[in-house]
């Protein structure tokens with residue numbers, strides 16, 4: 001396997017057609033058509049090019065990147081014990097991810113190939129711009145060891161920070177919405193682009209991985225761009241006011257990016273992702289008075305200002321908030337100064353059979369170490385007044401490796 005094979009989308013696809021879906025004939029012609037279509041699709045409008053987020057770099061995109069409108073988050077189980085097959089798939093995923101984030105189809109494309117084989121790309125993103133698609137990969141604790149078995153010879157490389165999350169008071173976790181060996185976070189401004197990306201990765205991974213659970217999200221509940229208008233969550237409050245901004249380089253280095261000094265060389269430049277599916281009891285909240293809602297959050301509902309202040313971005317005066325206010329308990333000053341980068345989305349999956357909206361927050365946070373980040377804060381939230389209105393029902397923790405260099409692939413620092 002040469003580096004070029006591992007990286008170049010079209011060259012890789014020509015050799016790996018079977019892996020992408022069975023097409024192996026007339027590949028040169030098919031690839032030609034695919035590339036031409038890509039060119040016309042992206043040349044049509046300047047916006048298409050402008051809306052591509054670079055895939056390669058020192059850190060993975062989709063973390064400090066300005067938050068996109070939509071999410072498709074998928075956790076996969078690895079269904080083989082064959083390390084070579086897993087690495088092969090990660091290389092194929094990388095080539096596909098690099099293509100899709102640039103607005104190009106997977107492999108030889110969706111059309112123009114041989115009639116007798118399924119196309120490399122499923123086609124629903126044909127003609128759509130990149131839509132700022134980012135694909136971010138993470139590795140769960142079970143990739144390193146599952147049922148006492150070191151399936152891929154990487155047990156010794158499990159970072160100390162990749163701890164299993166403890167059971168928190170009030171958790172009602174559904175095992176079918178927890179864990180996973182590998183996770184992919186797809187974010188884009190167009191839901192079709194995000195869904196297309198996950199669908200094609202799942203298809204490429206057939207026989208190596210299987211989707212364990214997934215989550216769609218809309219209405220971002222965080223901001224990594226403080227100048228932009230802060231979005232609102234399903235409780236109607238501005239969410240993401242105080243977050244780590246993508247431009248805060250020193251805060252990112254201190255609180256988000258892992259370092260060699262943390263003990264795992266292969267994770268330097270990476271980070272740890274904690275995901276929680278949090279059901280919000282909307283009907284109960286909607287019967288709660290405005291004053292009580294504001295006391296629960298610790299901010300006013302209109303402006304988003306901290307209680308006792310006037311403007312959204314005014315400093316929080318913790319003493320002015322109720323001791324059980326969410327913002328007071330989550331604030332860095334209540335948690336040893338730690339900061340996390342929140343990147344969650346709202347979800348609604350219709351109603352729950354009892355007439356209640358099945359809705360909530362798909363909480364995603366990136367941090368340098370979950371022990372001092374999410375776990376510390378979540379423990380402090382044990383007395384949060386908001387707990388009466390929410391329930392954690394899904395969970396996962398994953399090590400997100402550093403970004404991919406051109407010619408490299410996802411998992412290179414771990415498996416290389």
Ligand SMILES: C=CC1=C(C)c2cc3[nH]c(cc4nc(cc5[nH]c(cc1n2)c(C)c5CCC(=O)O)C(CCC(=O)O)=C4C)c(C)c3C=C
Pocket residue numbers: 233235237238239240241242243276278279280297299316326327330331332340360361363374377378381390
């Ligand atoms: C363990 C971490 C956190 C969980 C879980 C969590 C759930 C959660 N949060 C809201 C709504 C808001 N959170 C806000 C601020 C905020 N929340 C966390 C952490 C968790 N939230 C932090 C670290 C902060 C920032 C604290 C600070 O520095 O001031 C806010 C206020 C606006 C903002 O600053 O973003 C809201 C609103 C919900 C609804 C929820 C679970 C469903």
Ligand SMILES: [Fe+2]
Pocket residue numbers: 326330
């Ligand atoms: Fe919060």
